[in-house]
Amino acid sequence: MLIRHPAAAPAPPISPxxxxxxxxxxxxxxxxxxxxxxxxxxxxxxxxxxxxxxxxILDPAWWNGDALSGFLATHVDTALPWxxxxxxxxxxxxALAISVxxxxxQLFAAATMLSGRKxxxxxxxxxxxxxxxxxxxxxxxxxxxxxxxxxxLLWALQSAKKRTLRLxxxxxxxxxxxxxxxxxxxxxxxVIEDPAIILVTLGVLxxxxxxxxxxxxxxxRRSTWPA
Numbered sequence: 001m002l003i004r005h006p007a008a009a010p011a012p013p014i015s016p017x018x019x020x021x022x023x024x025x026x027x028x029x030x031x032x033x034x035x036x037x038x039x040x041x042x043x044x045x046x047x048x049x050x051x052x053x054x055x056x057i058l059d060p061a062w063w064n065g066d067a068l069s070g071f072l073a074t075h076v077d078t079a080l081p082w083x084x085x086x087x088x089x090x091x092x093x094x095a096l097a098i099s100v101x102x103x104x105x106q107l108f109a110a111a112t113m114l115s116g117r118k119x120x121x122x123x124x125x126x127x128x129x130x131x132x133x134x135x136x137x138x139x140x141x142x143x144x145x146x147x148x149x150x151x152x153l154l155w156a157l158q159s160a161k162k163r164t165l166r167l168x169x170x171x172x173x174x175x176x177x178x179x180x181x182x183x184x185x186x187x188x189x190x191v192i193e194d195p196a197i198i199l200v201t202l203g204v205l206x207x208x209x210x211x212x213x214x215x216x217x218x219x220x221r222r223s224t225w226p227a
Contacts, residue, residue, distance in 0.1 A: 031116050038155050041148050046113030048145065049126060053106035062103070065096035078137025080182055080195055087136060105129055119156055123149045134195050143198050150206050154213055162214050169210035175203035 032039070061067040072092055079087055091098055105125050112122025127149050130142035157164055182196040191197050 027115075034116065035155070038152060041152055042113045042116065042119075045126070045145060045148050045152075046110045048141070049106045049110035049113065053103050053110060056099075056103050056106070062099055065099055068095045068099045068102070072136070075136045075138065078195070080135050080137075080179065082178065082182070083132075083135040102129065119152065123153050123156075131199075134198060137195050139192060139195055139198050143202065146202055147205070150202075150209075154209055158213065158217070162217055165210050165214045165217070169207045169214070172203040172205075172207035172210060176200050176207070179203070 034042075056062040056067070059067055061070075069092070072087060072095070076084075106129065109122045109126035109129070112118045113126075127146060130146045130149070133139075133142040134146070153168070157168070176199075179196045179199040183194065183200060184196065185191060185194050186197070
C-alpha cells in the first residue's frame, strides 16, 4: 500500500529588501576574501582611474576634443618613433571620439578595480590606456599603474594554465624588443623621462616574474603529486 506524503509547502518568496541585503552580503564576502595587499592595490588603482575620469568629465574642453588635441600637440617631440604614425593617423583625426572612449574606458577600469569583478578585462583596458600614455611620453603616473596592474594580473593568473603565463612572458619580451632600439639615455637622472627605457624595464620585470610564476606553478604541482 502506497503512503502518500503531503506535498511540501512552497518556500515563501524572498522580499526585495532581504534579497538586496543577501546580495550586498555576498558581494562584501567575495570582495574581502582576496589577500589584503591585493585589495589595497585594487582600491588604489580604482580610485586613481575614477579621479582621472571625473577630472575629464568636469572639463568642458575635454568634450570638444580640444584638451586631447592640445595634449597631443605638446607631446609631439616626446612620443616614441613607433607610436608617432599611430598618433598622427588615428588619434589626432579622431580626437573627439577618442576623448569619449578614454572617459568610458577609465570609468570601466575604475569599476572593475573597485568591485573586483571582470578584473582581467579591467586590467586589459587600463594597461592599454597606460601604454598609450607612456608611449606618447607621459610616463608618470602611468608606469606605476602598469606595475600595480601587472602585480594584480600575476595574482589573478596564479591558478591559470602555464600557457597563459608563458604568453604574458612572451608579450613582455616583445615589449622589450620593440622599445630597446629607441632607448636614448641610461643617465639615472633622465631615465624616468625616457619612455623607451621605462617600457623596456617594465617588459623585463614582467617577463621575469611571469617566468617565475610558471616555475613555481610547476614546482607546486610536483609537490602535490602522490608518492
